[in-house]
Amino acid sequence: xEYSKKIDTKWQNYWDEQGLFKVNIKQDSSRKYYCLVMFPxxxxxxxxxxxxxxxxxxAVARYKKMQGFSVLNPMGWDAFGLPAENxxxxxxxxxxxxxxxxxxxxxxxxKSWGISYDWAKEIxxxxxxxxxxxxxxxxxxxxxxxxxxxxxxxxxxxxxxxxLANEQVIDGECERCSTAVVQKNLKxxxxxxxxxxxxxxxxxxxxxxxxxRVCLMQDNWIGKSEGVEINFPVDDSDYLLSCFTTRxxxxxxxxxxxxxxxxxxxxxxxxSGFAGPEIREFxxxxxxxxxxxxILGDIQKEGVFTGKFAINPMTKEKIPIWLxxxxxxxxxxxxxxxxxxxxxxxxxxxxKYGLSVKQVVKPINDDQRLGHSLEKVFENEGVLIDSExxxxxxxxxxxxxxxxxxxxxGIGKMRVNYKLRDWLVSxxxxxxxxxxxxxxxxxxxQAVPEEQLPVLLPEVEEFLPTGQSPLTHSQEFxxxxxxxxxxxxxxxxDTMDTFVDSSWYYLRYISSDNQNVPFVREDxxxxxxxxxxxxxxxxxxxxxxxSRFINKFxxxxxxxxxxxxxxxxxxxxxxxxxxxKMSKSKGNVIAPDYIxxxxxxxxxxxxxxxxxxxxxxxxWQDEGLQGCRRFIQRxxxxxxxxxxYDSSGAQTLDSSKKDDSRINDLxxxxxxxxxxxxxxxxxxxxxxxxxxxxxxxVNQTYKCLSGGNIEQQVLKNVVDVVFLLLAPFTPHxxxxxxxxxxxxxxxxxxxxxxxxxxxxxEETIEIPVLVNGRVRDRIVINAxxxxxxxxxxxxxxEKIKKNFTETPPKKVIYVDKKIVNIVL
Ligand code: ANZ
Ligand code: ZN
Numbered sequence: 001x002e003y004s005k006k007i008d009t010k011w012q013n014y015w016d017e018q019g020l021f022k023v024n025i026k027q028d029s030s031r032k033y034y035c036l037v038m039f040p041x042x043x044x045x046x047x048x049x050x051x052x053x054x055x056x057x058x059a060v061a062r063y064k065k066m067q068g069f070s071v072l073n074p075m076g077w078d079a080f081g082l083p084a085e086n087x088x089x090x091x092x093x094x095x096x097x098x099x100x101x102x103x104x105x106x107x108x109x110x111k112s113w114g115i116s117y118d119w120a121k122e123i124x125x126x127x128x129x130x131x132x133x134x135x136x137x138x139x140x141x142x143x144x145x146x147x148x149x150x151x152x153x154x155x156x157x158x159x160x161x162x163x164l165a166n167e168q169v170i171d172g173e174c175e176r177c178s179t180a181v182v183q184k185n186l187k188x189x190x191x192x193x194x195x196x197x198x199x200x201x202x203x204x205x206x207x208x209x210x211x212x213r214v215c216l217m218q219d220n221w222i223g224k225s226e227g228v229e230i231n232f233p234v235d236d237s238d239y240l241l242s243c244f245t246t247r248x249x250x251x252x253x254x255x256x257x258x259x260x261x262x263x264x265x266x267x268x269x270x271x272s273g274f275a276g277p278e279i280r281e282f283x284x285x286x287x288x289x290x291x292x293x294x295i296l297g298d299i300q301k302e303g304v305f306t307g308k309f310a311i312n313p314m315t316k317e318k319i320p321i322w323l324x325x326x327x328x329x330x331x332x333x334x335x336x337x338x339x340x341x342x343x344x345x346x347x348x349x350x351x352k353y354g355l356s357v358k359q360v361v362k363p364i365n366d367d368q369r370l371g372h373s374l375e376k377v378f379e380n381e382g383v384l385i386d387s388e389x390x391x392x393x394x395x396x397x398x399x400x401x402x403x404x405x406x407x408x409x410g411i412g413k414m415r416v417n418y419k420l421r422d423w424l425v426s427x428x429x430x431x432x433x434x435x436x437x438x439x440x441x442x443x444x445x446q447a448v449p450e451e452q453l454p455v456l457l458p459e460v461e462e463f464l465p466t467g468q469s470p471l472t473h474s475q476e477f478x479x480x481x482x483x484x485x486x487x488x489x490x491x492x493x494d495t496m497d498t499f500v501d502s503s504w505y506y507l508r509y510i511s512s513d514n515q516n517v518p519f520v521r522e523d524x525x526x527x528x529x530x531x532x533x534x535x536x537x538x539x540x541x542x543x544x545x546x547s548r549f550i551n552k553f554x555x556x557x558x559x560x561x562x563x564x565x566x567x568x569x570x571x572x573x574x575x576x577x578x579x580x581k582m583s584k585s586k587g588n589v590i591a592p593d594y595i596x597x598x599x600x601x602x603x604x605x606x607x608x609x610x611x612x613x614x615x616x617x618x619x620w621q622d623e624g625l626q627g628c629r630r631f632i633q634r635x636x637x638x639x640x641x642x643x644x645y646d647s648s649g650a651q652t653l654d655s656s657k658k659d660d661s662r663i664n665d666l667x668x669x670x671x672x673x674x675x676x677x678x679x680x681x682x683x684x685x686x687x688x689x690x691x692x693x694x695x696x697x698v699n700q701t702y703k704c705l706s707g708g709n710i711e712q713q714v715l716k717n718v719v720d721v722v723f724l725l726l727a728p729f730t731p732h733x734x735x736x737x738x739x740x741x742x743x744x745x746x747x748x749x750x751x752x753x754x755x756x757x758x759x760x761x762e763e764t765i766e767i768p769v770l771v772n773g774r775v776r777d778r779i780v781i782n783a784x785x786x787x788x789x790x791x792x793x794x795x796x797x798e799k800i801k802k803n804f805t806e807t808p809p810k811k812v813i814y815v816d817k818k819i820v821n822i823v824l
Pocket of ligand 2: 440441442443482484485489
C-alpha cells in the first residue's frame with residue numbers, strides 16, 4: 001500500500017461530509033474539552049514553522065476525541081493590525097482585500113494538513129460582526145472608568161507613524177521596523193489594567209498547569225514592590241520631594257537625590273528663573289530618549305546638578321538634587337533617593353560626578369568595611385552600620401522598624417508599587433476597530449450608545465500613515481451626532497490596538513453566530529475555561545496578561561463566572577532552519593505545500609511532532625522528514641502482509657510448533673506501548689517519545705514475523721493498535737488502515753486503546769540461593785531483573801547474610817532464572 005496525497009483528500013472530504021469535528025454547543029457540554037490554538041495574523045501564508053502550532057493542537061484535539069470527549073477545536077483570524085496594514089501598503093491593495101485573500105489561502109493550507117477544526121465557529125476580528133463586540137467591551141470599560149483618555153508621553157515610531165506600547169519597543173527600537181523610537185506627548189486612550197495588578201498577580205497561583213517560566217514572566221511584568229515613600233524637604237523652601245524606595249534600610253546612606261526631567265520640581269526651578277542654561281540643555285537632550293523601563297539597566301548615565309539641596313530626614317544632612325537620565329517618569333514618584341554605596345546605578349553616577357559615597361550596610365558575619373575609595377557596591381541586604389539607633393539591625397528588621405518610625409514621625413508612608421502600566425490602546429492607524437467615542441463642542445467626550453454599534457470602519461482611499469489617523473480622511477465618518485444634545489459632533493479617529501481584539505476571542509467562538517450578544521453566558525460558563533491553550537512563548541506576557549485582565553473584568557461585570565480563561569497552557573518551541581528562525585527575509589522558509597504534494601500531510605505532521613520535545617526549538621532536517629516517510633511506509637507494509645494472510649489462507653499457525661514466547665513477547669510489547677504512549681500524552685505532551693515507542697512496536701512486529709507466521713487475529717490486533725496510536729499524529733493513513741481492516745466507523749469515534757494489565761504484570765519466579773553448594777534460602781525475583789539486581793537481593797537475605805559475617809563472599813554466581821550460588 002502506497003501513501004499519497006489522494007488518501008489525504010479522501011479522508012478530509014469524509015470528515016467534512018460526516019461533520020465529524022462539529023460541536024453542538026448546547027448539547028455537547030457534558031464531557032467537554034476546549035482545545036485552543038492561538039489564532040494567526042493572516043498577513044502571509046504559513047510555513048512549517050507556523051505548522052508546528054496547529055499540528056500540536058490537532059494531535060491534542062484528536063487524542064481527546066478518541067478518549068470520548070466532545071472536543072471543541074475552533075479557528076479564526078486575528079485580522080486587524082499593523083502587519084496586515086504594512087503588507088497592504090507595500091502591495092498597494094486595500095488591507096481588507098489583502099487580509100481576506102490571505103485568510104482564504106491559509107484556510108486552504110490548514111485544511112490540506114487535515115487539521116480538525118469546527119469551521120462553523122470561525123471568527124474574523126476585522127469583520128463588523130466581531131468588532132462591534134470589541135467596541136461593546138470598550139464601552140463597558142468606559143462606563144466603569146477603566147477606559148480613559150489622557151495626555152501622555154508615548155513611544156513614537158517615526159517610520160510606522162504610530163504610537164507603540166512599551167512592550168513593542170525592543171532595546172529602544174520599534175519592534176516591527178527597528179527604527180529608533182522617540183517620545184511624544186499625545187492624547188491617548190488607556191485601559192486601566194493597573195486596577196487589576198494585585199489580582200493578576202495573586203491568581204497566578206491558580207495556574208498550576210502553566211509552564212513555570214511563563215508565570216514567572218507574568219510576575220516580573222506586574223513587578224510588585226513594597227517600600228516607603230519618603231519626603232525630603234527642599235532646603236530653604238516648603239517643597240517636599242517624595243521618593244519611593246524599596247531599601248529604606250539604606251536611608252542613612254542617601255547622599256543625593258535624582259529626578260526625572262519631567263518632575264514638577266524642575267518646572268518649579270525653571271519658572272522661578274533659578275535654572276541655568278545647562279539644565280535646559282540637558283532636558284532637551286534626554287527628552288528624546290526612549291522611555292521603556294525595561295531597557296534602563298544599561299544606559300550611559302548622565303545628569304546635571306540643579307543647584308538646590310534637600311535634607312535627608314534621618315541624618316539632617318544637606319544633599320544635592322540632580323537631574324538624571326536613569327530616573328523614570330511613571331514609576332514611583334519620578335524622584336529617587338540615591339545610595340551609591342548600595343545601588344549600582346547610583347554608584348556609577350556618583351563616581352562620574354564625584355558625589356559622596358557612604359556605606360551603611362555590611363554583610364552579616366563580616367565586619368568588612370568597603371573603605372573610602374570604593375571599587376564595588378554592596379547591593380545585598382546585611383547588617384546596618386552608622387545608622388544611629390538602627391545600627392546593628394539586619395536589613396529585614398530595619399526595613400520594618402524604620403518604616404514604622406517614619407510613619408510615626410510623618411517622614412514617610414509605606415507603599416506598594418507595580419511596574420505594570422496602564423494599557424495604551426489607541427493607534428493612529430486605519431486597520432483596527434474604531435474607538436466608539438464622539439466629541440461634542442457642548443458636551444465634550446461622549447460614548448457612542450450601545451445600540452449604535454458597530455461604528456463601521458469607513459472606506460478610505462488614503463490609509464498611509466501620516467501621524468494622524470487615516471480615518472480623518474473620511475468626512476462622512478468624522479461627522480456624528482452627539483448622543484447627549486443631538487448636535488453635530490466629531491468622531492474619535494483612533495483605532496484600537498489588536499491586542500484588544502485578541503483579548504476576548506476565545507469567548508466569541510462559543511457564540512460566533514449570535515447577533516444579539518458577544519457571548520452567551522450559560523454557554524461560556526459550560527465550555528470555559530479553555531482546557532488546553534497552545535501557542536508561542538512570544539505571547540507569554542502581553543496577550544496572556546490582557547486576556548486575563550479582560551476576562552476578570554467581564555467576570556466583575558457579571559457576564560461570566562470564571563476568573564481565569566486558560567486552565568492549561570502549552571508553549572511550543574520554534575522550528576529552526578540553518579541555525580535561524582524561519583523567515584521569508586532570511587530565505588530559509590520551508591513551504592508545507594511542497595512537502596504535502598510530494599509526501600502527503602501525515603509525513604509532515606509526523607516529522608513535526610517527532611523532531612524533538614515540542615516545547616523546545618528544533619532544527620528542520622530533510623533526512624528527518626525522509627525517515628518519517630520511510631517509517632510510515634514500513635508500518636503500512638504490515639497491512640499488506642495482513643492482506644496476504646487473508647488471500648493465502650496462511651492465517652493459522654501450525655499448532656505443533658506453537659511458539660508461545662515469541663507471540664507473547666509481541667503482545668506484551670503492544671500493551672506496554674499502549675501504556676507508554678498514553679502516559680507520554682497525558683504528561684507534558686511528549687509526542688516525540690510516544691512516536692518512537694510506536695516505531696519500536698513496528699520493529700518488534702517485523703522481528704516477530706522473521707521468526708515465522710503470526711496468527712492472523714494477533715497480527716490484525718497489533719496493526720490495529722499501531723494505527724490507533726498513530727491516529728492523532730497521522731490521521732489520514734490511520735483512517736485508511738482502519739477501513740481496510742474492516743471497521744465501518746471513523747477511527748476517531750472508536751476508543752483509544754487500553755492496555756491489558758495482565759501483560760504488564762512482571763513475571764515473578766522463586767529461585768534457590770546456595771552457599772558453598774548448599775541451599776540456604778529461596779528468594780522471589782522478577783524474571784526481567786538484571787544480574788546485578790538478583791545478586792543484590794540474594795545478598796540482602798537475612799538467612800544468607802548469617803553465613804558470611806566473618807569472611808566476605810569470594811564469588812557470587814547467577815545462573816539466569818535458575819539459581820544464585822555464593823562461594824565463600
Ligand atoms: C534607594 C535604594 C537604595 C534603592 C538601594 C535601591 C537600592 P523596584 O524593586 O524596581 O521597585 N527607583 C524608584 N523609582 C524609580 C524611578 N522612577 N526610576 C528609576 N529608579 C527608581 O525598585 C525600586 C528602587 O528603584 C527604589 O529603591 C529606587 O532606588 C529605584 F541600595 O531607593 B531605591
Ligand atoms: Zn453634545
